[in-house]
Amino acid sequence: MITALVRLREALQDTALPLDVPDAESRRATRTEMVDQLEDYVLPRLIQIDAPLLAVVGGSTGAGKSTLVNSVVGARVTEPGVLRPTTRSPVLVHNPADAEWFQGARILPHLARTTGATDDAGSLHLVAHDAVPQGLAILDAPDIDSIEEANRTLAAELLAAADLWLFVTSAARYADQVPWGFLKAAAERSTAVAIVLDRTAPEAVDEVAGHLARMLTARGLRDSPLFTVHEGGLDDAGLLPPDAVAEVRGWLHGLAADTDARAAVVKQTLDGAIRSLARRSHDVADASTAQAAMVARLRTAVDDAYDEAITQVDKASADGTLLRGEVLARWQEFVGTGELLRSLETKVGWLRDRVVGWVRGKPHQAERVTVAVESGLESLIVEHAESAAERAEASWRSTKAGQDLVEDSGAGLGRASRGFRAEVERAVRDWQHGVLTLVREEGADKRTTARFLALGVNGLGIALMIVVFAHTAGALVGAEAGVAAGSAVVGQKLLEAVFGDQAVRRLAERAREDLNTRVQELIDGERRRYLDVLDRLGVRDGHADRIRAVAREVDDLRFAAAEAATSTHHHAGGATT
Template sequence: MTEPTAVPPREAVVEDGLLQGLSGLAAAVVATPLVLEVPGVDRDRALQREVSEQLGDYVVPRLENIGAPLLVVVGGSTGAGKSTLVNSIVGRRVTATGVLRPTTRTPVLVHHPADTEWFRSGRILPEVARTGSNSRRANTIRQVACSTLWPGIAVLDAPDFDSIDETNREMAEQLLGAADLWLFVTSAARYADQVPWDYLRRAADRDASIAVVLDRTSDEALVEVRRHLARMLSEHGLSDVALFSVPESTPDSEGVLPPSDVEQVVTWLHVLADDEAQRRAIVLKTLQGAILHDIESSRQLEGALTRQVDAAAQLRQDVESVYLGAHSDLMTAATDGTMLRGEVLARWQDFVGSGEIFRKLERTVGSWRDRLFKRKPTSPEEVEEAALSGLHLMILDRAERAAEEVARAWDGSEAGRALLDRQRGLDRASRDVRVRAERIAREWRESVFDLVAEQGADKKTKARALSLGVNAAGVTLMVVVFAGTAGLTGAELGIAGGTAAAGQAVLNAVFGDQAVRALAEQAGQDLSRRLEDLLESEADRFLDLLPDPVALETSQWQLEAAIAAVDKPRGRRSR
């Protein structure tokens, strides 16, 4: 085992524009929207948090201040003796020790008084609050100035890697990401545990500066355990780390071990404090490894964001295709004769009279009115109500089916299921859709009547329109739209036959062929717009749960540009 080695000079890490580029990368990573529950998103979010914290807590502030005091973070498993080691390095109790776990509830940062301003300024770990006492608040560090420590170096007692408290584990990971040097503490009983080796493997991936302390080991086991631990470190690519041993002994009332037990560790740290060049080498090694790691991790986040974009696009397509289809279905049913069935057809036939009239049609307006409306067992208002009721029910039924279809499509993906669970009731149309569908039918009726009244105000058609009546003409125009026979003339009209064709013939006689075609087209377009508005609002219940596609595209571009700004050839690590 050897001490951490030096790295290329400062210029290999710090160059023009790099600080600005990494600041931009940090902002882009934080803003990356990983909001959909796609497969693997928990891993993606953990990576995002790791990269954003390391860039913001360590890389950017450290680049701004290469010569600032060295931060040594002491980490390890539960019961490894981290707090006792910190007290022993300092020479007095600064952090709590004991048998209750976790002992380290609030991380403790110990530094020389001369370095107080650097650590109090928040340049390192800017989002973590400083306090002078123990605190159970999240994101809090207890900061202690101690003259028995040396200027130029600080020691931070971190929570356990394997703490039963999730907040402690997260804090430990964040603190290790902000370390210039990891002082990893383990014991004869815990050195082979999987959790700490996961952290060490990740440290190796980052080329972080590491030293290992084998603590609480009996004299009988020391040689064998140290040899095995050294072999394990080598197998994990950590053969060049400094390895120290602290024998098993009892601390005094201050929680401090005998000076001779920690002499190796204390002497090494003291030398680092006095040797600015060596501190700088450690900082640059860790910093360069962190930068390369964060760039590579950001590229992984690009893939994560692409998965978000693809999932959002598919979910959006599910919604849009269903509701576009619903609109098409409704307009087809409203204009292909489907509406002229059942009650509507019966009322219309009663209104216009018996079938005998259709065999004796005459061309004059008077004959049309006298013959078609001579018998009125049913008023136009009754036909109108039957038509409105049919239209209302048809809209309501299609809106319900559309909601079911989208919910079924979304249920086929993990992201869709999560959104459906978050917003219950999406598999049914909105609660007010019944009222809105009825309003659409009645407002469309009023619009049709207004069209007829406006057309009938022309001097040439006023008398004929008045003789027919606005209600009768309006109902007839609704039937023409429902039948889809607008524009049929001559032989085509004769071929179409039936009551709807007769209705168009009546309107042709009153307003003229061209005007009737225009009226029917306007009425149909108006109904289409109203249905589109309703269905769009129904679709929005789903779409509002999805990330904005423009924002996703912008985030993709920003992350890609931020990576490109810093991912220039700078001696990348070989794998």
């Protein structure tokens, strides 16, 4: 069981619930509470089952908890708070012989130990006193309804670390909602609870105690002992008269003296805590599933936006869209397209061998085409990256969880990243360089031919780029593309005049694949900004299954132990008979 509960603690700690999805806040609180109870109480108690019984005294503001503890001990071991809220460390009173059980980090390991009174709520003030019987320790906790959140949180943690709750209330406060919220949780977990009705006028004791008893019964705490302490004066040490707390003191001392009774209290609370942990683990698992589902939804929105950008860039860089405007004008300057196109329309066959002669471009005109291609391609990629960023951000903002991520990231996710244009410029130049390399390699044995010399590597490279921009599904686009298609035909004829049609198709396909790869890498880099935000959340598939599996193991071990205990009891009974 210890091994299974250690695995449960690890599974709970490893489960991230960062997103603001329905019930996330309450589930985060549940997970934290469960981990704390495992570390503060369940595991330490299982490992050292014979440790002294820890009775935590809790209750509402002004119920008289500290005065009750002092009066039960018979000495001023904890300071009652005059001003509210009282900020001080919780006080644990124990028998000197039991000091070793509490000086280390066996229970409440996150609280530093001190033997002197302090205002540090992160410390546990240890007080050794002979009046506390060996085998029992009493812990005075902060108010459960303190106006200070830190006090309320600490009070809840201390109660979760108790073998026994000694719940203190008063005639004026016994019906308050906050205490009953704690008592309800105690009933659900089968925690051992005793109630002290404190500061009650003698004439009102029967009426208030009767009503309180009925409330306890209705809420599953019928078997919880109910003690009454009459309202009365305090002595010079601030203690109630001994007979006022005699019943409470006698009951606690009786528990300390009776090993079986003490063990029964520990077993009741421990079994209830383990059962509750196993049950509530499924709530945390459900919350983990909801987190993973939201991450998947946000991831899909990002992928859809950026996949669409890749598709649109691929389409626009292959359907002739780029062969317009500046690119078209510079290309026409380079090849004298008007006259050449008229000849192509009537004498395609004849022109194949003569097409190079029509090219009248000069080196500076080739450079203009290169610059126009670079600029057009850069603008195309940046435009679609910006659109993808906007779409992804809009999709995220449609959910509260996604909106929080956008605002908390501080990365300007709704726009392309700041250095993206420079990255695109480099990638496009690298692609153009790669195109020239393809041409140079393909023309290695043709560099002395008149056709190759007439156009040169740059001229042929430009022609290949033009062909790529109108090269859908491995073939030039149809005549419906108009001037763009005609421009591409010119480019293709120029290339075919030097390399032949098979080589041109191969070159165009390789150049297009290279362009697509570079575009994919660029867009994926932008996509990564969003995905990094999701990855940093630590939400992983499989965490929910891991929690459920360990919770089922804990339950199986509980049931097996219960069956073994029942079997042992029956055998013992038979032997006795």
